[in-house]
Amino acid sequence: MSRDDAAELGPRSGLGDEADEHVLDAFARHLALQRNLSEHTVRAYLGDVGSLVAHLQESGARLAELDLTRLRAWLVGQQRRGMARATLARRVAAVRTFCTWAARAGHLPVDVGARLRSPRPDRHLPAVLDVAGAAALLEYAQVRAADDEPEHLRDWAALELLYASGVRVSELVGTDVGDLDLGERTVRVTGKGDKERVVPFGIPAARALDRWVERGRPQLVEPRTGSALFLGVRGGRLDPRTLRGVLHRLAAQAGVQDLAPHGLRHSAATHLLAGGSDLRTVQEVLGHASLATTQRYTHVTPERLRAAYTQAHPRA
Structure with missing residues (x-):
């Protein structure tokens, strides 16, 4: 990210104090250029800090006057407004x-x-489909795509790839055509901290992606399309919100539990573990920096732990 790009991430919120806005602009550049955080993460940080700045200015204070008492008052105010503990x-x-x-x-x-x-966040796991539910959802998407409508082909390919690879929805919509290797059945994605990883996918996903690339995508390509793999109806890169809406609709139409794209990622991880994959492999597939994140993120049943223990421990 260039310095000019980082400057554009600075708050243009009209907070009312030029000195405070200058500090937040500098913080944005630090996050983007020195910590190499994504644009989405930088904006999230600025939104959170901006909430604190607004609280200070409502009380007639400036950032330079920030102390622990004011910090705690801001946090109490957030709690009283019913903000979730995770937020x-x-x-x-x-x-x-x-x-x-x-x-x-x-x-x-x-x-x-x-x-x-910091309040301890609630560890609510996202909704997860069982294997039969995932199969029903993807089979419905495939049947729907039989008409070769470009949006239907795109939706089928996107959901197949989400479930097959366990990638984040932001990673999927950020994928370019050149990141896809149908021969090797792998896709290169860029995750948090601009870290790249290569993730495998199976034959069903490869079949759906081939149909999308060969028949669906050419129908939506526009001069401004560029190299994006998944496209919206106007030819631009697919918006994550569009894909979330697609998944909600198709889950309802397929008669399976409602879930968001993150839930499909969670389902993929759970099914990998249930099928015998180890946590380290799932960590690599999901792109987690810490194994502890993978352990919280996946369902590991007592039966699964007992089976692994029995198989691996010499005195089981």
Whole structure:
């Protein structure tokens, strides 16, 4: 990301204090250029810190006057408005990052966020389909695509690839045609922190992708399309919100449990584990930096643990 691009990520929110906006602009550049965070993540950080700045300015204070008391008052206000604990935890993490940076950069006298306690987030797992439900959903998408309508072919290919590879929806819509290798049945995606990984997929997904690339995508290509693999009806790169809506509709029409794209990713991970894959492999497929994330993210039943223990331990 260039310096100009990073500058565009700065808050243009009319917060009312030029000095504060200057600090937030500098924080945006730090996140984008030094920490190499994605545009989406930078915007999320700025939105969270912007909430704190707005709270300060409502009370007549500026960023330079930030202290632990004001931080706690802001957090209490968020809680009273009914904000989910997971969102609160994310906002606290963003503010801690900001305070550490601001203290080192001389914008704050001390790192006031170091003592701010974060609420423990609820560990709600996303909805997950069983194997039969996933098969029913994808079979319905395939039947729907039999008319060779480009949107139907796209939806079938996208859902097959989501389930086959376990990629994030943001990774899938960011994929280019050149990232796809139908011969090897792999796709290269760019995940969090701009980290690339190559993920395999199976024959059903390859069949759907081949139909989409050969028959569906050419019908939607426009001069402005570029290299995007999945396209919207106007020829631009597919919007994640469009794919979420597609999945909700097809789940209802197929008579399976409603779920979001993240739930299809979760289903893929769960089925990999149930089929005998180890956690390290699932970690690589999902692109998790930490194995602990994979352990929280997947269902590991007592039966699965017992079977693995019996098979592996010499004194089981």
